[in-house]
Amino acid sequence: MMVVNIKREIGGFDFAGSRGSGEIIREKIKPVLDKGEDVTLDFVGVENITQSFADEVLGIFVRAFGIDYIRGKVRLVNDNQGIKDIFNFVISYSKKRSA
Numbered sequence: 759m760m761v762v763n764i765k766r767e768i769g770g771f772d773f774a775g776s777r778g779s780g781e782i783i784r785e786k787i788k789p790v791l792d793k794g795e796d797v798t799l800d801f802v803g804v805e806n807i808t809q810s811f812a813d814e815v816l817g818i819f820v821r822a823f824g825i826d827y828i829r830g831k832v833r834l835v836n837d838n839q840g841i842k843d844i845f846n847f848v849i850s851y852s853k854k855r856s857a
Contacts, residue, residue, distance in 0.1 A: 764787060765803040769821040774807040782813025791819070791831055802836035812848040817855035 765772065768779045769787070787797045799815070801807075819827050834845065 759779065760790045761788065761798045763800050763802065767800070768804075772803055774804055774811045775851045776808075777810045777814045780811040783815045785817060787815075787832075790820070791827065794831070796831050796833065798833045798835055799809050799837075800810075800835050801838075801841055804836075805838070808843055809844055809848055812844045813852070816845060817852040819850040820849055821856050824856045825849070825853050832852055 762783060764774060764783065768774050774780070783799070787799075789799050816828055816832065828849075833839055834842065837845075
């Protein structure tokens, strides 16, 4: 299992706002998910994210490979309700447009 400290990966900021930051996370976790292994995204110290960031991290996977690619394999920890809501929206939107 891989644990990714989001704040560290995005340069110590408490806001994850760019597609570029999300792309870094996605590229880091893809090899682990490809092997069917679990990933924990740790949002300790992160106050908020954008839809663009969430889309780069998980939305692209859902649209390209379907929801089962991440279901049960990606866990969010130390997130707040706002972060949960954004990921839920992006995943729901992406499921409707998946392959």
